[in-house]
Amino acid sequence: xxxxxxxxxxxxxxxxxxxxxxxxxxxxxxxxxxxxxxxxxxxxxxxxxxxxxxxxxxxxxxxxxxxxxxxxxxxxxxxxxxxxxxxxxxxxxxxxxxxxxxxxxxxxxxxxxxxxxxxxxxxxxxxxxxxxxxxxxxxxxxxxxxxxxxxxxxxxxxxxxxxxxxxxxxxxxxxxxxxxxxxxxxxxxxxxxxxxxxxxxxxxxxxxxxxxxxxxxxxxxxxxxxxxxxxxxxxxxxxxxxxxxxxxxxxxxxxxxxxxxxxxxxxxxxxxxxxxxxxxxxxxxxxxxxxxxxxxxxxxxxxxxxxxxxxxxxxxxxxxxxxxxxxxxxxxxxxxx
Numbered sequence: 001x002x003x004x005x006x007x008x009x010x011x012x013x014x015x016x017x018x019x020x021x022x023x024x025x026x027x028x029x030x031x032x033x034x035x036x037x038x039x040x041x042x043x044x045x046x047x048x049x050x051x052x053x054x055x056x057x058x059x060x061x062x063x064x065x066x067x068x069x070x071x072x073x074x075x076x077x078x079x080x081x082x083x084x085x086x087x088x089x090x091x092x093x094x095x096x097x098x099x100x101x102x103x104x105x106x107x108x109x110x111x112x113x114x115x116x117x118x119x120x121x122x123x124x125x126x127x128x129x130x131x132x133x134x135x136x137x138x139x140x141x142x143x144x145x146x147x148x149x150x151x152x153x154x155x156x157x158x159x160x161x162x163x164x165x166x167x168x169x170x171x172x173x174x175x176x177x178x179x180x181x182x183x184x185x186x187x188x189x190x191x192x193x194x195x196x197x198x199x200x201x202x203x204x205x206x207x208x209x210x211x212x213x214x215x216x217x218x219x220x221x222x223x224x225x226x227x228x229x230x231x232x233x234x235x236x237x238x239x240x241x242x243x244x245x246x247x248x249x250x251x252x253x254x255x256x257x258x259x260x261x262x263x264x265x266x267x268x269x270x271x272x273x274x275x276x277x278x279x280x281x282x283x284x285x286x287x288x289x290x291x292x293x294x295x296x297x298x299x300x301x302x303x304x305x306x307x308x309x310x311x312x313x314x315x316x317x318x319x320x321x322x323x324x325x326x327x328x329x330x331x332x333x334x335x336x337x
Contacts, residue, residue, distance in 0.1 A: 025063075025064050025065050025066040026063070026064060027061065027062070027063045028061065028062055028063075028064075029059065029060060029061035029062075029335075029336065030060060030061075030334070030335060030336040031057070031058050031059040031060060031334075031335035031336065032056070032057075032058050032332055032333065032334055032335060033055065033056075033057050033058075033332070033333040033335065034055065034056040034057075034330055034331070034332045034333075035054075035055050035330065035331050035333075036053070036054055036055070036056075036130075036328065036329065036330035036331070037051065037052070037053045037054075037327075037328070037329050037330070038051070038052045038054075038130075038326065038327070038328045039051040039052070039326065039327050039328075040324045040325070040326050041325050041326065041327055042324075042325045043322070043323065043324040043325070044321075044322045044323050044324075045322055048322070048324050050083055050084070050085055050086050050087075051083075051086045051087070052079075052083040052086075052087055053087065053088040053089060054078065054079045054087075054089060055077070055078065055079075055089055055092070056076070056077070056078040057076070057077040057078070058074065058075070058076050058077075058097070059074070059075045059076075059335070060072070060073065060074035060075070060097075060098070061073060062102075068103060068104045069101070069102070069103045070101070070102045070103070071100070071101055071102075072098060072099070072100055072101075072102060072112075073096065073098060073099045073100075074096070074097035074098040074099075075094060075095070075096060075097065076094070076095060076096075076097045077092055077093065077094040077095075077176070078092065078093070079091045079092055079093075079177075080092075080093040080095075080174060080177050080179045081177075091177040092176050092177055093174035093175065093176045093177035093178065093179055094174060094175045094176050095171075095172075095173070095174035095175070095179070096115065096171045097115075097117075097142075097143065098114070098115050098116060098117060099114050099115045099171065100112050100113055100114020100115055100116060101113055101114055108151060108152045108153070108154075109149060109150070109151045109152075110149065110150045111147065111148070111149045112147070112148050112149075113146070113147040113148075114145070115143060115144070115145055115167055115169075115171055116144050116145070116146055116147075116148055116162065116164065117140075117141065117142060117143075117144070118141040118144055118146070118148055118160075118162035118164055118199045119141075119148070119150075119160035119162065119199065119201045119203075119214070120139070120140070120141050120199045120201060120214050120216055120230075120232065121136060121139065121140070121201075121212070121214060121232050121234060121248055121250060122212060122234060122248070123136030123234065123246070123248040123266040123268075124136050124137055124140060126236060126246055127246055127266060127268040127270075127279075127281060128244065128268060128270035128277050128279040128281075128299070128301065129268065129270070129279040129280070129281050129297060129298075129299030129301070129311075129313055130297070130299050130311055130312065130313035130315075130328035130329075130330060131281060131283070131295055131297040131299070131313050131315045131326070131328060132266065132268045132279065132281035132283070132297070132299070133266070133283075134283050134295055134315075135264050135265075135266060135283040135284060135285040135293070135295065136248065136250075136264060136266050136283070138264065138285060139230065139232075139250055139252070139255075139264060141162075141164070141190075141199060141216070143166065143167045143171075143172065144162070144164035144165065144166060144167060144190070144197075145164060145165055145166075145167050145168075145169065146162055146163050146164025146165060146195055146197075147162065147163055147164070147195075148160065148161065148162035148163075148164070149161055149162075156204065157202055157203055157204030157205075158202070158203045158204070159200070159201075159202055160199075160200070160201045160202075160203065161198070161199070161200045161201075162198065162199050162200075163195040163196075163197065163198055164190070164195065164197050164198075164199075165190060165191065165192050165193055165194055165195060165196070165197055166182060166188065166190050166191040166192075167182060168181070168182045168183055168184055168191065168193055169181075184221060184222060185222055186221070186222075187221040187222045187223040187224055187257065188221045188224065188256060188257055189218035189219065189220060189221060189224060189227065189228035189254070189255075189256050189257035190218035190219065190221070190228070191221040191222075192219050192220075192221055194219070196219045197216075197217065197218045197219055198216065198217050199214065199215070199216040200214060200215055200216070201213065201214035201215075201232075202214070208237055208238045208239070209235065209236070209237045210235065210236045210237075211233075211234065211235040211236075212232075212233070212234050212235075213232070213233050214231070214232040214233075215229075215230065215231045215232070216228075216229070216230045217229055217230075218230075218257070220254075220257045221257055224254075224256075224257030224258070225254055225257060225258055225259045226253075226254040226257065226259075227254060227257070228252060228253065228254050228255055228256060228257055229252065229253045229254065230250060230251065230252040230253075230255075231250070231251055232248065232249065232250040232251075233248070233249055234246070234247060234248035234249070235247055242271055242272040242273065243269070243270075243271050244268075244269070244270040244271070244272070245268070245269050246266070246267070246268040246269075246270075247265075247266065247267050247268070248264075248265070248266045249263075249264070249265050249266075250263070250264040250265075251263050251264075252264075255287065258289075259288065259289070260287045260288040260289050260290065261287075261288050262285065262286065262287045262288070263284075263285075263286045264283075264284065264285050264286075265282075265283065265284045266281070266282075266283050267281065267282045267283075268280070268281045268282075269281075275302055275303050275304070275305075276300065276301070276302055277300070277301045277302075277303070278298075278299070278300050279298070279299045279300075279301070280296075280297065280298050280299070281295075281296070281297050281299070282294070282295070282296050282297075283295045291319065291320035292318075292319075292320065293317065293318065293319045293320070294317070294318045295315050295316070295317045295318075296315065296316050297313050297314060297315035297316070298313065298314055299311060299312065299313035299314075299328075300312055300313075307333075307334040308331065308332070308333050308334070309330075309331065309332040309334075310330075310331050311328075311329065311330050311331075311332075312327075312328065312329045312330075313327075313328045313329075314326070314327055314328075315327075315328065
């Protein structure tokens with residue numbers, strides 16, 4: 001399953017702008033090219049046995065002026081539809097993932113405005129293995145218009161807060177394969193055209209243990225049943241012997257503005273041996289009307305000295321009793337300057 005490389009990049013681009021007025025001006029950029037293949041090798045339902053060969057290309061840059069004010073942008077190219085049959089690099093579109101302005105207030109606060117990625121959870125960035133972020137991607141807050149702030153409290157932690165709405169500007173379109181422009185008429189929680197949606201997260205670290213607690217409220221869009229309300233908790237720990245453990249649990253009422261309540265869970269363990277990372281993951285998504293999807297996977301990744309990553313994984317996916325056995329392989333090429 002394609003992990004959100006663009007969003008991991010977006011977070012790092014925003015971090016580049018977390019500077020005070022004493023910081024030197026300059027341009028920084030980075031990116032990734034992922035080429036991957038995901039194939040359902042066997043399934044209880046023959047129609048599920050399809051292959052998706054795809055690419056995700058992300059390029060992000062930021063320019064920081066001498067007074068600490070910065071501008072940033074992230075461009076992403078990827079397949080913009082879900083596969084329904086075997087395909088190879090189909091429906092590729094290029095779109096603006098992020099575009100905005102960032103500036104510091106004092107020594108501990110950074111504010112960003114524009115098209116953003118509000119902070120809510122981290123399973124898509126902080127897990128190891130091809131399938132580890134598969135369910136958590138459902139509740140990522142991506143391509144939002146608004147303002148957000150990070151306030152650092154020294155060693156006590158960081159408070160992140162955002163006011164936003166789903167991008168309904170011309171930036172929501174894509175080049176190549178045109179996904180069309182989002183409008184509030186499409187509905188969906190948070191797709192309101194108003195700054196009436198909020199996400200708050202507290203993140204901290206104690207020794208080698210990191211943790212985060214978050215909440216969000218997404219106002220109902222046109223035709224929705226009710227506002228979405230969600231809470232989330234997560235933690236990770238790095239052991240001296242190379243073992244890494246991660247867990248995240250999220251619960252929602254009226255998920256996506258629907259009548260469904262939803263619970264998501266991600267559990268991940270990884271062990272580093274030289275350039276190798278071996279990992280296992282269990283992810284679960286349980287929605288009232290759509291049923292429960294559990295995915296159990298094992299993975300191996302090898303990182304070369306030049307930063308190129310090769311990975312592979314096997315997964316057993318159970319969707320309301322229908323089992324799929326899935327193979328995923330990928331190569332990630334880092335870019336930077």
